[in-house]
Amino acid sequence: MPTKLLMHFQSKVANVEQRKATGKALRKKIPHSKLGNYKPAAKRADPVTILERQGKTRLPELVPIRYARMLTSPFAFLRGAAAIMAEDLAANPPSSGILVQACGDMHIANFGVFASAERNLIFGINDFDETLPAPWEWDMKRLVASIAVGGKFLGADKKLIEKGIRTAVKYYRRAMSQYADKGSLELWYTTIKEEDILERLPKSYQKAVKKVTDKARKGTHLQVLSKLTDIVDEKHRLRDDAPFIVHETKTKSGKTINEALAIFLESYFKSLADDRKNLLRHYRIVDVARKIVGVGSVGTRCWIVFMSGGDQSDPLFLQVKEAQQSVLDPHASKSAYKNHGERVVAGQRLIQGAPDIFLGWGELDGIHFYVRQLRDMKGGAELTPETVNLKNLPLYCALCAWALALAHAKGGDAAMLSGYIGKKGKELEDALVSFAFAYSDQTEKDYNALTGAAKSGRIKVAKNAE
Numbered sequence: 174m175p176t177k178l179l180m181h182f183q184s185k186v187a188n189v190e191q192r193k194a195t196g197k198a199l200r201k202k203i204p205h206s207k208l209g210n211y212k213p214a215a216k217r218a219d220p221v222t223i224l225e226r227q228g229k230t231r232l233p234e235l236v237p238i239r240y241a242r243m244l245t246s247p248f249a250f251l252r253g254a255a256a257i258m259a260e261d262l263a264a265n266p267p268s269s270g271i272l273v274q275a276c277g278d279m280h281i282a283n284f285g286v287f288a289s290a291e292r293n294l295i296f297g298i299n300d301f302d303e304t305l306p307a308p309w310e311w312d313m314k315r316l317v318a319s320i321a322v323g324g325k326f327l328g329a330d331k332k333l334i335e336k337g338i339r340t341a342v343k344y345y346r347r348a349m350s351q352y353a354d355k356g357s358l359e360l361w362y363t364t365i366k367e368e369d370i371l372e373r374l375p376k377s378y379q380k381a382v383k384k385v386t387d388k389a390r391k392g393t394h395l396q397v398l399s400k401l402t403d404i405v406d407e408k409h410r411l412r413d414d415a416p417f418i419v420h421e422t423k424t425k426s427g428k429t430i431n432e433a434l435a436i437f438l439e440s441y442f443k444s445l446a447d448d449r450k451n452l453l454r455h456y457r458i459v460d461v462a463r464k465i466v467g468v469g470s471v472g473t474r475c476w477i478v479f480m481s482g483g484d485q486s487d488p489l490f491l492q493v494k495e496a497q498q499s500v501l502d503p504h505a506s507k508s509a510y511k512n513h514g515e516r517v518v519a520g521q522r523l524i525q526g527a528p529d530i531f532l533g534w535g536e537l538d539g540i541h542f543y544v545r546q547l548r549d550m551k552g553g554a555e556l557t558p559e560t561v562n563l564k565n566l567p568l569y570c571a572l573c574a575w576a577l578a579l580a581h582a583k584g585g586d587a588a589m590l591s592g593y594i595g596k597k598g599k600e601l602e603d604a605l606v607s608f609a610f611a612y613s614d615q616t617e618k619d620y621n622a623l624t625g626a627a628k629s630g631r632i633k634v635a636k637n638a639e
Contacts, residue, residue, distance in 0.1 A: 192586055192588035193588050193592030195589050199270060199271065199592075200593050206603070208314070208604045209604030211611040211612055214265075220254065223260065224243075227256055233472075237632075237633040238471050239469075240633070241636070242471060243468060247326065247616050248322050248323045251319060252280055252283075255303055261615070269310055271309050271585065271593055273585030274583075274585065275308075275309070277311075278302060279298075280316065281316070281320060281323050282556050283298060284298060284553060286553070294366065294367045294386050295365060296366075297525055297580065298525065298577070299553065301517050301520050302497075304499065305499040306584075311501075312581070313345065313605065314605070314608055316577060317341060321338065322616050323556060324566060325613065326558070327566065329566055336567045339606065341574035343571070343602070344570075344575050344578070346595070346596070348582075349590050350591050352582035352587040353587040354588075355582075363583075375568070397547060397548050398485070401479075401490070402479065420461075424538065428538075433538075434478070436537055437493070437537040440537065441534065449530060455483075456482050457482075460479040461476055461478050464477050474540065491531060491547060492545055492547040494543055496542060499516065512536060512541045514534030514536070515541075518534050520584070525580070531544060
């Protein structure tokens with residue numbers, strides 16, 4: 174008897190036009206205008222309580238640093254509040270019903286350039302800690318909300334912010350229409366390369382792009398060696414910068430660092446292809462230190478593993494980062510993977526297109542981790558009021574939306590999405606503008622709630638968070 178897999182390959186696959194028609198039909202059931210709805214749920218959870226609940230699964234001594242980083246601005250708060258927004262998105266139906274491999278923590282600071290296996294610079298999503306199948310519009314809504322909140326933080330007025338949101342929606346729609354007509358294999362190989370960006374964007378923006386890519390090219394492991402290490406007894410060692418980078422002799426479970434690392438690497442090695450295993454065998458561990466990363470991730474366990482291929486001219490830096498349950502998990506599809514590190518890796522491989530060659534996962538003392546290279550030709554825009562040219566904000570938003578469209582096309586059905594979105598009309602733009610500003614107001618209120626919790630002493634906030 175034929176297996177289910179064989180039956181699948183023998184079944185008739187709907188063509189592009191049929192899938193577009195299916196998407197268009199969905200638009201009649203769930204019109205674009207409904208995607209603009211945002212109203213706090215009648216029994217909306219206290220945002221501070223959600224953050225406190227997350228803090229219980231993290232290293233308690235680091236949670237005050239997370240609060241301090243989130244309190245620097247409403248935009249920083251939004252970046253750390255993916256769990257809060259996931260609950261709000263789930264509580265504001267209806268959903269389009271079109272699922273993609275969602276990022277889960279989509280915002281304008283979660284994009285950048287990175288090196289492909291061929292050492293080409295690729296633009297795309299940076300962080301996949303929350304990735305899980307979910308409605309496509311959840312990512313899009315978080316992106317446009319971040320344009321509203323982030324734009325205000327950068328000094329943009331309402332008119333410019335609205336232009337940024339509308340430009341993002343237009344570019345997402347345009348890109349999805351193009352991806353819908355690509356063959357599956359052609360789409361699989363598609364990436365957004367540096368030359369693609371320079372070719373499509375105006376000259377006024379090319380200088381800013383070149384600044385980011387030139388800096389990324391310098392971000393090799395040798396550059397990390399000079400920035401993160403000191404020479405101790407004629408050998409390089411990771412530089413302590415407490416509490417952000419610290420050496421520890423034992424894990425929380427009592428194992429020595431060497432014991433713990435040996436157990437973890439055994440687990441991690443199983444996740445790698447044989448060619449990657451062979452490459453990694455050319456390196457030896459020199460030093461290990463714990464590191465604090467990001468805004469939303471602060472308090473999760475993260476380690477830098479400094480390795481050497483035999484001399485100082487061949488360093489390798491790996492980041493071992495804890496992966497917890499996705500913030501989308503209670504509201505969307507349950508993860509198909511028992512290990513959350515594998516969930517992150519599988520999602521990244523599906524939607525990034527050119528993932529890190531050392532990407533893998535493992536487990537230690539029941540805690541899930543994933544592994545990637547640290548800062549290997551990676552870079553992104555500096556989103557601060559002092560560094561951003563506000564005239565370029567809409568174009569940057571367009572670039573982010575283009576990358577998000579490619580991710581969704583790879584991890585979803587581009588033809589169905591294109592059919593639902595359509596090729597013209599302002600209804601989707603209007604809806605997402607409405608949602609973005611409404612959720613921006615909600616973020617301000619939640620930020621003020623966290624500020625109040627800090628002033629009352631309900632939460633502890635670190636004095637030094639950078």
